[in-house]
Amino acid sequence: MAYSLIPEEVLEHVFSFLSSDRDRNSVSSVCKSWYEIERWCRRRIFIGNCYSVSAEMVTRRFPEVREVEIKGKPHFADFNLVPEGWGGYVKPWIRVMSGAYPLLEEMKLKRMVVTDECLDLISRSFNNFKVLVLTSCEGFTTHGLASIAANCRNLRELDLRESEVEDLSGHWLSHFPDNCTSLVSLNISCLGSEVSFSALERLVTRCPNLRTLRLNRAVPLDKLPNLLQRAPQLVELGTGACSAEIRSDIFSNLTEAFLACKKLRALSGFWDVVPAYLPAMYPVCSGITSLNLSYAIVQSPDLGKLVSQCINLQRLWVLDYIEDTGLEALSLSCKDLQELRVFPSDPFGAEPNVSLTEKGLVSVSEGCPKLQSVLYFCHQMSNAALITIAKNRPNLIRFRLCIIEPHAPDYLTLGPLDTGFGAIVENCKELRRLSLSGLLTDRVFEYIGTHAKKLEMLSIAFAGDSDLGLHHVLSGCESLRKLEIRDCPFGDKALLANAAKLETMRSLWMSSCSVSFGACKLLGKKLPGLNVEVIDERGHPGSRPESCPVEKLYIYRTVGGQRVDTPDFVWTMEKEEEVLLTE
Amino acid sequence: MRDTVHFGGGGAVNSGGSMSALSREENAATAAISSSEDSSSYPDDDSELELGLGLSLGRGGGKPPPPPAAAGGGVGSWDQYARILTAKAPSSSSSSSSSPPAHSAVSSQVRGWPPIATHRINSLVNHTKSPITEESASNVDNKRKNMTVAMDKINYRSSYTIKNVSSERGTTLKKSLFVKVNMDGVSIGRKINLHAHNCYETLGQTLDHMFTLDASACATRRSNVEEQVVIGGRGRHMRLLDGSSDFVLTYEDKDGDWMLVGDVPWEMFLSSVRRLRIRRTADANGLAPRSRGMNREC
Numbered sequence: 079m080a081y082s083l084i085p086e087e088v089l090e091h092v093f094s095f096l097s098s099d100r101d102r103n104s105v106s107s108v109c110k111s112w113y114e115i116e117r118w119c120r121r122r123i124f125i126g127n128c129y130s131v132s133a134e135m136v137t138r139r140f141p142e143v144r145e146v147e148i149k150g151k152p153h154f155a156d157f158n159l160v161p162e163g164w165g166g167y168v169k170p171w172i173r174v175m176s177g178a179y180p181l182l183e184e185m186k187l188k189r190m191v192v193t194d195e196c197l198d199l200i201s202r203s204f205n206n207f208k209v210l211v212l213t214s215c216e217g218f219t220t221h222g223l224a225s226i227a228a229n230c231r232n233l234r235e236l237d238l239r240e241s242e243v244e245d246l247s248g249h250w251l252s253h254f255p256d257n258c259t260s261l262v263s264l265n266i267s268c269l270g271s272e273v274s275f276s277a278l279e280r281l282v283t284r285c286p287n288l289r290t291l292r293l294n295r296a297v298p299l300d301k302l303p304n305l306l307q308r309a310p311q312l313v314e315l316g317t318g319a320c321s322a323e324i325r326s327d328i329f330s331n332l333t334e335a336f337l338a339c340k341k342l343r344a345l346s347g348f349w350d351v352v353p354a355y356l357p358a359m360y361p362v363c364s365g366i367t368s369l370n371l372s373y374a375i376v377q378s379p380d381l382g383k384l385v386s387q388c389i390n391l392q393r394l395w396v397l398d399y400i401e402d403t404g405l406e407a408l409s410l411s412c413k414d415l416q417e418l419r420v421f422p423s424d425p426f427g428a429e430p431n432v433s434l435t436e437k438g439l440v441s442v443s444e445g446c447p448k449l450q451s452v453l454y455f456c457h458q459m460s461n462a463a464l465i466t467i468a469k470n471r472p473n474l475i476r477f478r479l480c481i482i483e484p485h486a487p488d489y490l491t492l493g494p495l496d497t498g499f500g501a502i503v504e505n506c507k508e509l510r511r512l513s514l515s516g517l518l519t520d521r522v523f524e525y526i527g528t529h530a531k532k533l534e535m536l537s538i539a540f541a542g543d544s545d546l547g548l549h550h551v552l553s554g555c556e557s558l559r560k561l562e563i564r565d566c567p568f569g570d571k572a573l574l575a576n577a578a579k580l581e582t583m584r585s586l587w588m589s590s591c592s593v594s595f596g597a598c599k600l601l602g603k604k605l606p607g608l609n610v611e612v613i614d615e616r617g618h619p620g621s622r623p624e625s626c627p628v629e630k631l632y633i634y635r636t637v638g639g640q641r642v643d644t645p646d647f648v649w650t651m652e653k654e655e656e657v658l659l660t661e
Numbered sequence: 662m663r664d665t666v667h668f669g670g671g672g673a674v675n676s677g678g679s680m681s682a683l684s685r686e687e688n689a690a691t692a693a694i695s696s697s698e699d700s701s702s703y704p705d706d707d708s709e710l711e712l713g714l715g716l717s718l719g720r721g722g723g724k725p726p727p728p729p730a731a732a733g734g735g736v737g738s739w740d741q742y743a744r745i746l747t748a749k750a751p752s753s754s755s756s757s758s759s760s761p762p763a764h765s766a767v768s769s770q771v772r773g774w775p776p777i778a779t780h781r782i783n784s785l786v787n788h789t790k791s792p793i794t795e796e797s798a799s800n801v802d803n804k805r806k807n808m809t810v811a812m813d814k815i816n817y818r819s820s821y822t823i824k825n826v827s828s829e830r831g832t833t834l835k836k837s838l839f840v841k842v843n844m845d846g847v848s849i850g851r852k853i854n855l856h857a858h859n860c861y862e863t864l865g866q867t868l869d870h871m872f873t874l875d876a877s878a879c880a881t882r883r884s885n886v887e888e889q890v891v892i893g894g895r896g897r898h899m900r901l902l903d904g905s906s907d908f909v910l911t912y913e914d915k916d917g918d919w920m921l922v923g924d925v926p927w928e929m930f931l932s933s934v935r936r937l938r939i940r941r942t943a944d945a946n947g948l949a950p951r952s953r954g955m956n957r958e959c
Contacts, residue, residue, distance in 0.1 A: 154773065156776075156778045156779065157772075157773035157774070157776045157777070157778070157779075158772060158773050158779060159772070159773045161848055162848075162850045163848060163850070214778070214780075240778065240780045242780075244839065245839075268780065270839075349784070372781070373781075373784050421777065421781065422775065422777070423785065424785075425775050425777055425782070425785070455775060455777075480775055480776060482775050484771065484774065513776075537776075539774070539776070564773070565771075615847075615848050645848065646848065647848045
């Protein structure tokens with residue numbers, strides 16, 4: 079047909095404009111020859127669950143990959159709900175890729191276990207390695223970082239976002255060779271102890287393209303100007319500790335240094351901030367689009383003064399010290415705001431310690447027309463407020479509300495918050511991510527199943543009355559990819575009735591619910607496209623009655639078969655073929 | 662640098678919130694699917710349930726699963742895990758402690774709630790350890806009080822007081838020394854910052870609190886009976902350092918040898934410790950003998 083007249087090179091060139099994985103997957107399914115052409119020219123791979131496919135399968139199909147992104151543990155691992163040792167090891171991937179992808183340039187890992195051995199292997203296997211991003215990873219020490227620094231001659235990005243690094247020595251930074259000038263981005267904010275400051279200074283000096291520098295807490299404020307002077311081209315800065323004796327020379331050095339940074343767009347860090355030093359940053363505020371004050375224990379009026387200077391702010395992460403009054407001021411001054419995250423300063427206090435209520439969020443929803451992403455921790459909420467927010471901001475894409483007390487009702491009516499969240503899903507038709515909290519009955523899930531058609535990720539805790547709730551979600555949410563549930567009275571019925579749905583999702587997490595071992599076994603047997611993992615630290619679930627609920631359940635679709643690295647508290651349910659073979 | 666902490670809160674387990682949550686779950690588990698108030702396509706009758714792939718539960722008689730609080734060690738202990746409880750509020754050795762709040766919020770007793778990433782929680786706790794100047798001290802006093810209360814609730818560095826902070830001369834932060842701590846019979850390992858302590862006593866107390874519930878959990882699993890190990894909301898304390906419990910604290914030193922904790926001066930211990938392990942006394946017999954004599958149960 080006409081296709082055969084189009085040379086492969088032309089097709090390949092056309093495909094090179096396709097960046098989205100979905101588009102590339104569609105293209106691959108057109109015909110065999112397109113499948114072949116596409117697979118040879120795919121350069122970027124995203125693996126949302128490291129156990130969904132094996133490294134061998136990936137490298138076999140896509141031989142010319144340059145950028146890899148892999149995620150490991152489920153999201154609830156961030157809150158200590160996944161026992162240590164569960165899995166998410168990157169080693170098998172690196173072993174395979176070290177042979178298959180010698181030209182690999184980028185590796186981005188999230189919630190994976192990375193050892194020093196892995197880092198060493200990365201540093202020695204890929205001559206053109208440029209970008210390493212480790213988000214919420216663990217298992218490595220500063221020795222591993224030293225390998226990366228020493229051996230990756232073209233390193234552009236080293237980003238250790240919120241990873242857990244065992245700090246053995248601050249001297250790893252000195253392992254960057256003197257001729258390393260390629261750094262563009264360095265994020266060491268998660269490191270606990272000091273790095274060698276002189277090594278850092280020299281590194282910053284010789285890397286003229288450095289645009290992102292996020293320091294760790296141990297870098298003192300009085301040394302910050304030294305770095306800024308050497309890198310006035312910085313676009314993103316994370317300060318170290320923001321405290322020092324109040325001295326005018328430090329203040330003037332700081333102000334001068336900031337004045338020179340005309341390209342600064344993002345600020346973070348601010349540990350231990352002494353409010354007296356904040357005005358030193360005022361000169362750059364009008365250019366700032368992203369401000370992360372979530373580690374800054376600073377209160378009004380200093381907090382408000384800083385934020386109101388940032389009139390072009392698009393993203394704000396802040397502690398609840400901002401209070402309703404601060405959020406109201408924000409809504410008046412920052413009309414470009416797209417993302418707001420408010421974290422609790424005292425999450426375990428029985429009583430609220432600040433005056434931050436639903437009113438703050440309502441103000442922002444009223445005043446900021448571009449607001450699309452919200453993460454909000456507070457102590458009280460009402461249906462009325464949620465309905466107002468929904469009406470104000472139908473363009474919301476992410477809405478994560480955490481009312482700190484589980485089962486907290488509408489504080490005005492003392493009833494459930496079903497209608498409030500219902501309004502959110504009904505009005506915000508593009509909603510992709512939702513986290514629920516407060517007192518909720520099965521009703522809210524009915525609303526979600528009916529309206530949340532674009533919802534991809536849903537997080538549920540302490541909510542619902544019965545399996546009906548889960549049934550609504552599984553049967554109604556057409557775009558659902560990730561569902562995570564804890565402490566809800568959901569059992570076997572809804573899960574089994576909607577078993578096929580699970581094969582259309584990336585994963586389902588359920589902990590402290592009422593799913594029985596028997597149901598897990600059944601799901602495992604009947605759905606070969608899934609791994610059904612029972613995570614239970616009380617010993618083999620077979621030692622308890624089949625009707626006994628399992629502690630935790632993690633179900634994910636996979637073509638990689640059963641895991642081979644499960645610890646002794648994880649059991650993958652047998653699939654039907656395996657059962658037949660043994661008979 | 663991430664410490665796995667039990668989210669704090671002292672005092673009674675039986676706050677109103679937690680009881681109602683439990684009873685709600687019991688109802689859900691024992692009752693058949695409750696019919697919704699308005700009409701819904703979801704069938705109320707079990708037998709009409711259309712199962713996607715013809716899957717059936719295969720439970721004889723269609724009995725619903727037993728309520729979580731039923732007798733039977735396995736099932737009964739389920740809700741203990743679902744609500745991992747912390748031990749009591751800091752002991753009298755802490756000068757800044759007050760009596761545990763009478764109305765502990767449910768949120769402060771539940772693992773992983775509120776859903777805040779561990780690194781963020783650690784950062785909140787660490788804020789009180791940071792150096793401050795004399796002039797800014799007054800500004801941050803209130804914040805410190807909050808943080809101290811939070812710290813007490815987290816029940817982590819119970820011996821730390823505000824006094825220590827003000828006496829520091831704005832010098833750089835002490836390096837942390839995180840070591841892994843494992844306990845026999847418990848798959849969850851923890852990490853602890855040894856530099857947060859300056860004597861064996863506080864270390865022992867902290868580990869005591871950290872692992873108290875795990876000790877009872879381990880006992881429950883082994884004995885497989887209905888033993889209510891958790892008494893009045895608190896676990897049995899292990900008193901690791903005085904040899905009076907079933908468990909003993911050991912550490913692996915730089916040479917890879919396992920030693921009993923407490924023999925050498927604290928500073929020496931800090932310089933050689935690589936990791937810790939809480940062992941059953943019976944299993945710890947082969948280790949270097951402790952200088953302080955005591956009777957051990959075998």
